[in-house]
Amino acid sequence: xxxxxxxxxxxxxxxxxxxxxxxxxxxxxxxxxxxxxxxxxxxxxxxxxxxxxxxxxxxxxxxxxxxxxxxxxxxxxxxxxxxxxxxxxxxxxxxxxxxxxxxxxxxxxxxxxxxxxxxxxxxxxxxxxxxxxxxxxxxxxxxxxxxxxxxxxxxxxxxxxxxxxxxxxxxxxxxxxxxxxxxxxxxxxxxxxxxxxxxxxxxxxxxxxxxxxxxxxxxxxxxxxxxxxxxxxxxxxxxxxxxxxxxxxxxxxxxxxxxxxxxxxxxxxxxxxxxxxxxxxxxxxxxxxxxxxxxxxxxxxxxxxxxxxxxxxxxxxxxxxxxxxxxxxxxxxxxxxxxxxxxxxxxxxxxxxxxxxxxxxxxxxxxxxxxxxxxxxxxxxxxxxxxxxxxxxxxxxxxxxxxxxxxxxxxxxxxxxxxxxxxxxxxxxxxxxxxxxxxxxxxxxxxxxxxxxxxxxxxxxxxxxxxxxxxxxxxxxxxxxxxxxxxxxxxxxxxxxxxxxxxxxxxxxxxxxxxxxxxxxxxxxxxxxxxxxxxxxxxxxxxxxxxxxxxxxxxxxxxxxxxxxxxxxxxxxxxxxxxxxxxxxxxxxxxxxxxxxxxxxxxxxxxxxxxxxxxxxxxxxxxxxxxxxxxxxxxxxxxxxxxxxxxxxxxxxxxxxxxxxxxxxxxxxxxxxxxxxxxxxxxxxxxxxx
Numbered sequence: 001x002x003x004x005x006x007x008x009x010x011x012x013x014x015x016x017x018x019x020x021x022x023x024x025x026x027x028x029x030x031x032x033x034x035x036x037x038x039x040x041x042x043x044x045x046x047x048x049x050x051x052x053x054x055x056x057x058x059x060x061x062x063x064x065x066x067x068x069x070x071x072x073x074x075x076x077x078x079x080x081x082x083x084x085x086x087x088x089x090x091x092x093x094x095x096x097x098x099x100x101x102x103x104x105x106x107x108x109x110x111x112x113x114x115x116x117x118x119x120x121x122x123x124x125x126x127x128x129x130x131x132x133x134x135x136x137x138x139x140x141x142x143x144x145x146x147x148x149x150x151x152x153x154x155x156x157x158x159x160x161x162x163x164x165x166x167x168x169x170x171x172x173x174x175x176x177x178x179x180x181x182x183x184x185x186x187x188x189x190x191x192x193x194x195x196x197x198x199x200x201x202x203x204x205x206x207x208x209x210x211x212x213x214x215x216x217x218x219x220x221x222x223x224x225x226x227x228x229x230x231x232x233x234x235x236x237x238x239x240x241x242x243x244x245x246x247x248x249x250x251x252x253x254x255x256x257x258x259x260x261x262x263x264x265x266x267x268x269x270x271x272x273x274x275x276x277x278x279x280x281x282x283x284x285x286x287x288x289x290x291x292x293x294x295x296x297x298x299x300x301x302x303x304x305x306x307x308x309x310x311x312x313x314x315x316x317x318x319x320x321x322x323x324x325x326x327x328x329x330x331x332x333x334x335x336x337x338x339x340x341x342x343x344x345x346x347x348x349x350x351x352x353x354x355x356x357x358x359x360x361x362x363x364x365x366x367x368x369x370x371x372x373x374x375x376x377x378x379x380x381x382x383x384x385x386x387x388x389x390x391x392x393x394x395x396x397x398x399x400x401x402x403x404x405x406x407x408x409x410x411x412x413x414x415x416x417x418x419x420x421x422x423x424x425x426x427x428x429x430x431x432x433x434x435x436x437x438x439x440x441x442x443x444x445x446x447x448x449x450x451x452x453x454x455x456x457x458x459x460x461x462x463x464x465x466x467x468x469x470x471x472x473x474x475x476x477x478x479x480x481x482x483x484x485x486x487x488x489x490x491x492x493x494x495x496x497x498x499x500x501x502x503x504x505x506x507x508x509x510x511x512x513x514x515x516x517x518x519x520x521x522x523x524x525x526x527x528x529x530x531x532x533x534x535x536x537x538x539x540x541x542x543x544x545x546x547x548x549x550x551x552x553x554x555x556x557x558x559x560x561x562x563x564x565x566x567x568x569x570x571x572x573x574x575x576x577x578x579x580x581x582x583x584x585x586x587x588x589x590x591x592x593x594x595x596x597x598x599x600x601x602x603x604x605x606x607x608x609x610x611x612x613x614x615x616x617x618x619x620x621x622x623x624x625x626x627x628x629x630x631x632x633x634x635x636x637x638x639x640x641x642x643x644x645x646x647x648x649x650x651x652x653x654x655x656x657x658x659x660x661x662x663x664x665x666x667x668x669x670x671x672x673x674x675x676x677x678x679x680x681x682x683x684x685x686x687x688x689x690x
Contacts, residue, residue, distance in 0.1 A: 030287030091199030225250030289319025420455030
């Protein structure tokens with residue numbers, strides 16, 4: 001028999017070797033959660049529990065595979081017989097075996113996301129009076145999915161969306177959802193959400209199956225319990241009801257996915273739902289130096305509705321205190337991150353030992369551009385690079401066409417944004433225009449407008465107005481207003497129709513940051529063959545587009561697997577990861593915590609998110625609080641330090657102020673202060689509608 005006390009610390013050993021009954025393991029960041037779960041499995045098998053009667057539920061296939069592989073090293077091949085996998089995969093397995101009770105054969109089809117959208121799209125065409133005015137299939141599919149995961153009527157979800165988008169009633173969405181459900185039945189198919197919904201339905205409605213499974217599974221182990229939604233928590237509660245041997249492992253401090261259905265109440269209320277529940281806290285941290293843990297503890301010390309936990313270091317030595325940098329703006333922040341990356345490299349760290357973790361993807365644009373310009377290898381795990389994003393490419397196509405009337409690819413992309421204009425029809429338009437479109441020419445704009453079909457014609461006046469005003473804005477060095485007009489008059493509506501309100505808002509944030517980057521770009525010394533006396537605004541735009549072309553070519557090799565590269569990631573994507581060196585930019589109010597989260601009363605989750613960011617750092621942690629944020633018109637908007645860094649006692653950080661302020665004669669730092677006599681607040685309100 002294994003002596004687990006020699007393999008685990010006292011708290012881990014207590015959890016791994018606990019007797020029967022409900023058990024809640026509160027595993028704080030870096031305290032050996034996986035190690036504890038693996039040895040719990042090993043202990044149960046050594047105690048004579050048949051592996052096939054142990055049920056291990058995880059959130060990723062990678063986590064399930066890792067745990068089984070590690071368990072096999074302790075107890076051998078017997079571990080391979082454990083029922084393990086994600087919630088969805090385990091439900092699929094149960095439904096393959098017992099789905100006949102719900103009218104499904106063992107060979108039922110599982111629809112992927114594309115299948116689901118296609119099916120919803122077909123139903124919209126056949127059941128809705130005016131499909132062209134109805135929300136797109138992707139949006140309707142999201143409503144149906146939200147209803148499934150929140151266990152709410154689809155009409156309630158539709159009513160929530162209706163406050164943001166026009167063109168439908170909740171009843172119409174209900175009709176589409178009902179037809180979609182009926183069509184899946186006809187096909188003998190389930191979508192991804194159905195696996196959970198039908199799996200739970202099987203347990204709740206089929207007493208024979210429920211009794212069989214409750215008797216069979218002697219122990220239920222659930223990983224990352226704080227991330228469970230209502231369906232998942234209810235499913236595990238039912239499975240464990242007979243033997244009451246349920247072990248929930250998680251950390252309420254790391255509940256950061258409520259926006260996609262996770263319920264922090266599941267872990268907070270666990271002891272009340274399971275009478276006689278034993279609680280074990282894992283607080284010995286094996287990841288970070290003491291200074292990082294001190295910051296993490298302060299961040300969470302006043303958080304409401306929590307299980308009290310204090311991270312305790314196990315690493316020897318004092319290590320380095322975290323750094324708190326006060327910088328002027330996003331550009332100086334990016335420059336300082338570059339300098340500190342070079343410093344880390346000189347200390348022996350590899351690029352792959354370094355991560356930049358941000359609250360939202362758009363906050364990475366300054367850093368992305370700085371790394372690309374300076375040939376620093378990097379990978380982006382929070383999404384595609386800024387210049388690879390569809391919406392960025394659309395805006396760049398518009399800008400390129402303004403400076404180069406002969407740019408066929410940009411014309412083709414821009415024309416294809418109009419309804420009823422596909423690749424072939426865009427090519428015909430280009431040829432009929434003589435393979436050139438001069439956006440500054442009223443004749444060219446009128447000619448194109450006459451050529452458009454019925455669907456595109458109503459939208460052309462707005463886009464034509466963008467082209468008409470662009471020349472004056474460029475000559476006045478108001479590049480941000482060029483982008484602003486494009487979004488306000490045309491592109492924002494396109495984004496909302498194509499992606500829905502929330503995605504559209506996120507993409508507009510990206511575009512706004514892009515406009516700010518252009519406003520601060522260096523004027524080009526040359527251009528697209530234009531005269532030497534071109535306006536500074538035109539040369540600035542040309543210089544930016546030339547930089548983009550260079551960076552896009554460098555990006556092709558950026559995500560080579562196995563390469564030594566700096567990681568750029570949102571904090572959400574970084575959960576479960578760790579790096580020796582971590583940078584957290586934009587620790588400012590409105591950025592981290594996010595402004596929208598503060599407006600909606602979700603600062604508690606933002607606090608947990610900041611805690612997750614801090615606890616990714618092993619050796620060195622750098623936090624940055626810019627004083628200003630560049631606006632699309634070139635002005636600067638003042639920022640306050642984040643609440644989370646304001647709370648840190650001075651003795652816990654090395655504070656440094658970087659003396660980098662705007663030169664009033666350097667347009668690259670904001671164009672003369674706060675922008676043509678208007679206050680920063682006025683600029684903020686008038687530059688962007690939202």
